Amino acid sequence: MSALIIDGNSVAQRLQTQIALEVEQFKQKQGYPPGLGVVLAGDNPAAAQYVRMKSRACNNVGMTSVTRLMTAASSQQEVESAVAELNANPSVHGILVQLPLPPGIDEEPVLRLVSLDKDVDGFHPINIGMLGMKGREPLFTPATPTGCMVLLNEAGAQLEGANAVVIGRSNIVGLPVALMLMKANATVTVCHSRTRNIPDIVRQADIVIAAIGRPNYVKGDWLKPGAIVIDVGTNKIDDPADPRGYRFIGDVEFESAVNVAGAISKVPGGVGPMTITMLLTNTLKAAWRIAGR
Ligand code: GUN
Numbered sequence: 001m002s003a004l005i006i007d008g009n010s011v012a013q014r015l016q017t018q019i020a021l022e023v024e025q026f027k028q029k030q031g032y033p034p035g036l037g038v039v040l041a042g043d044n045p046a047a048a049q050y051v052r053m054k055s056r057a058c059n060n061v062g063m064t065s066v067t068r069l070m071t072a073a074s075s076q077q078e079v080e081s082a083v084a085e086l087n088a089n090p091s092v093h094g095i096l097v098q099l100p101l102p103p104g105i106d107e108e109p110v111l112r113l114v115s116l117d118k119d120v121d122g123f124h125p126i127n128i129g130m131l132g133m134k135g136r137e138p139l140f141t142p143a144t145p146t147g148c149m150v151l152l153n154e155a156g157a158q159l160e161g162a163n164a165v166v167i168g169r170s171n172i173v174g175l176p177v178a179l180m181l182m183k184a185n186a187t188v189t190v191c192h193s194r195t196r197n198i199p200d201i202v203r204q205a206d207i208v209i210a211a212i213g214r215p216n217y218v219k220g221d222w223l224k225p226g227a228i229v230i231d232v233g234t235n236k237i238d239d240p241a242d243p244r245g246y247r248f249i250g251d252v253e254f255e256s257a258v259n260v261a262g263a264i265s266k267v268p269g270g271v272g273p274m275t276i277t278m279l280l281t282n283t284l285k286a287a288w289r290i291a292g293r
Helices: 008-030 045-060 075-090 106-111 125-132 145-155 174-183 198-204 270-289
Strands: 004-007 037-039 064-070 094-097 163-167 187-191 207-211 229-232 236-237 247-250 263-265
Touching: 008 045, 008 145, 008 270, 037 045, 037 075, 037 270, 045 064, 045 270, 064 075, 075 094, 075 106, 094 106, 094 247, 094 270, 106 263, 125 174, 145 174, 145 270, 163 198, 174 187, 174 207, 174 263, 187 198
Parallel strands: 004 263, 037 064, 037 094, 163 187, 163 207, 207 229, 229 263
Antiparallel strands: 236 247
């Protein structure tokens, strides 16, 4: 039996059509568009490409975006000043500091400086703390983990009491998605580089979130039949058959997993477009919150 393919492109497109309508309503009422401000430091081509995609998506739904470009040689002070400027800019309602920051920049004080009202990436320590605490709700949740939760919902996943296994414990995906699954009353196990016997742990999972950054890491015979699998990996591999000479593959070996899983997201076309969509959702929410004060 072949799994249901969770199509992130079509979910993202549907949500972005709705966001565009709501942006129009926002503009009619307020007389200005919601705006995103991005800090991009360093010369990582993948990060620059992500930022271009985020800016384009903003423009497509009628929002503005400004990017503060900084070199890899920028100082801590310069990066923090860029955030402070965006905090003070009334046309900017959401701020995204593209991670990772260049070596030598301490990420923590930079993220702490982002105004809570504009923390559309949800990485301010207060928002992450609220996400982790019972009975508290953060103002914003990080984009990629939120996209994973929306895709689980689209696949009809029952999270209450489910065994969820998260592979990877990064600050950007693994940790926050584990917290979100726990808030949704799943029983959550987080596997990482020091975990013993990951395949046996994955075999218990009703839900698998693969976010470890290793191409084709999770094999089909690790999966419980019917498991719902969300593949967060975007691993660039050489491919002479591709006109670009490379392509992106996920953390899950799709060809074997698709025969065992109940539902599975693809790479590309799964979580990626959802990340951008959740950022747009958060920026619109931030603009309404700021306008309502
Ligand atoms: N780098 C990789 N993914 C992300 C993300 O979702 N947000 C930010 N700020 N940086 C990233």
